[in-house]
Amino acid sequence: MLSKGAFNALLKTLEEPPEHVVFILATTDIHKVPATIISRAQRFDFGKLTPDEIFARLQTVAKAEKFKYSDDILHLISSHSHGSLRDALTRLEKLTAFGTDVGLLEARSILGVTDKVLQDELIQIIISSNLSEVPNFFDKLNAQSIDSQVLSRDLLESLRGVMSAKLTGEISTSENSDGLNNLSVNQIIFLIKLLLKAYKDAPYSPETSLPLMLVSIEAAEHFKNTSASTTTPIGQLFNSAESFEPQKKNPRTQVSIDETKIRTVWDEVLDKMKSLNGPLATLLKNSPLLGVEQGSLTLGVKYLFHKEHLESTKNSQIISGVIAEVYGEPLAVHAKIIKEEKNDENKVAAVDALSVFGGEIIEV
Numbered sequence: 001m002l003s004k005g006a007f008n009a010l011l012k013t014l015e016e017p018p019e020h021v022v023f024i025l026a027t028t029d030i031h032k033v034p035a036t037i038i039s040r041a042q043r044f045d046f047g048k049l050t051p052d053e054i055f056a057r058l059q060t061v062a063k064a065e066k067f068k069y070s071d072d073i074l075h076l077i078s079s080h081s082h083g084s085l086r087d088a089l090t091r092l093e094k095l096t097a098f099g100t101d102v103g104l105l106e107a108r109s110i111l112g113v114t115d116k117v118l119q120d121e122l123i124q125i126i127i128s129s130n131l132s133e134v135p136n137f138f139d140k141l142n143a144q145s146i147d148s149q150v151l152s153r154d155l156l157e158s159l160r161g162v163m164s165a166k167l168t169g170e171i172s173t174s175e176n177s178d179g180l181n182n183l184s185v186n187q188i189i190f191l192i193k194l195l196l197k198a199y200k201d202a203p204y205s206p207e208t209s210l211p212l213m214l215v216s217i218e219a220a221e222h223f224k225n226t227s228a229s230t231t232t233p234i235g236q237l238f239n240s241a242e243s244f245e246p247q248k249k250n251p252r253t254q255v256s257i258d259e260t261k262i263r264t265v266w267d268e269v270l271d272k273m274k275s276l277n278g279p280l281a282t283l284l285k286n287s288p289l290l291g292v293e294q295g296s297l298t299l300g301v302k303y304l305f306h307k308e309h310l311e312s313t314k315n316s317q318i319i320s321g322v323i324a325e326v327y328g329e330p331l332a333v334h335a336k337i338i339k340e341e342k343n344d345e346n347k348v349a350a351v352d353a354l355s356v357f358g359g360e361i362i363e364v
Contacts, residue, residue, distance in 0.1 A: 007033075010037070011037060011040070014037065014040050025037070030043075047083075049083050049084070049085055051075070051078040051079050054077075054085055055074055055075055057085060057088070058074045058077060058089075059071075059074060062074065067092075069092075069100070069101075069107075072104050073095070076107060076108065076111070077091045077092055077111065080113050080154075095107060095110055095111065109145070113154060114150055114151045118146070118151065119151070119155050119158055120180075122151070123180055126191070126219045126223060127183070129223045130220065131217060134213060135213075142209065148198075148202065148209035148211075149202040149203075149212075152195050152198050152202065153199060155195055156195050156196065156199065159192050159195070160192070163185060163192070167185065194215040195212075195215060198212040198214070198215045259292045263289060265326045269284075269323055269326050269327075272325065272326060273319070277315075277318060280309075280315055283309065284310075284319070287301050287310065288300045290336060290338075296332035296334055297333060298334045299334070299336070300337075300338040302337070303337065304337060306337075307337055310335045311333065311335055316332065316333040320332065320333060
């Protein structure tokens with residue numbers, strides 16, 4: 001936390017240190033330390049410890065201090081310390097304030113962590129779209145005085161672990177439920193984004209459990225719709241990318257497109273896009289539909305920037321998802337630069353600005 005001036009003052013002392021003095025500098029933000037300081041010091045980087053290493057150290061401390069904590073409690077502490085031995089010892093010290101003979105359930109309550117069984121129960125409610133059980137689940141949370149923000153945090157950690165295991169192809173050794181392991185990466189990302197929102201909103205909610213309850217209902221509705229093959233704006237985004245990419249790679253499998261119908265429903269596409277992404281809807285509104293081919297449609301744009309914006313992976317997937325919802329088939333999106341009219345230069349500039357700042361043009 002030293003300022004630049006303080007570091008400069010320290011530098012003089014480091015260059016000519018007293019013989020009896022050894023400076024030890026510790027920081028978690030090495031990038032904030034000036035290069036002139038780093039070049040005059042020996043650097044030792046300390047990495048995070050594994051849960052097993054933390055558990056072994058906690059066993060040593062517990063034995064030396066004659067604590068009667070079970071291995072399950074020590075595993076609980078080590079798995080929730082995120083690689084920090086200091087945090088683990090702090091949690092252990094916190095536990096000792098309630099005695100040296102504490103049970104696992106009591107330890108969970110004291111340390112503010114949730115049971116995997118509880119996490120699994122909520123995940124199963126969500127993926128089975130059992131909406132009627134959502135209120136009952138949160139009534140149980142309140143009855144047990146369980147902090148829903150803590151539950152959100154622990155669920156995020158579990159989902160992160162499962163996602164990492166899936167992406168690396170490794171078998172997760174954590175206590176994850178079959179429900180979590182059976183989710184696709186896209187579904188896990190969807191849940192993580194919702195839970196992050198609930199975790200951030202909890203401190204500002206009049207009832208801390210309300211944000212998590214709302215996203216649980218939203219997620220359950222999503223899984224209900226996708227399992228029934230009913231398209232929703234969010235659900236379609238998961239499926240559209242996989243469906244129109246094979247169409248582009250395998251032209252023989254492309255479906256025929258009714259251009260007349262596309263033009264008829266185009267206003268509906270724009271309306272639905274507006275609710276998802278206002279700036280993108282504005283750009284679409286000002287990009288005329290030039291034509292359709294097998295598996296794709298072409299839009300006219302004024303600038304290369306607009307073309308790249310529409311054809312980006314993220315935006316083309318969003319557009320394809322909305323088209324699939326309205327038209328019934330996901331279509332690839334292409335853009336073609338067309339000659340701009342001189343009297344339209346101001347409008348084009350306005351569209352550029354609106355694409356950045358999220359507004360829209362209202363024609364009167």
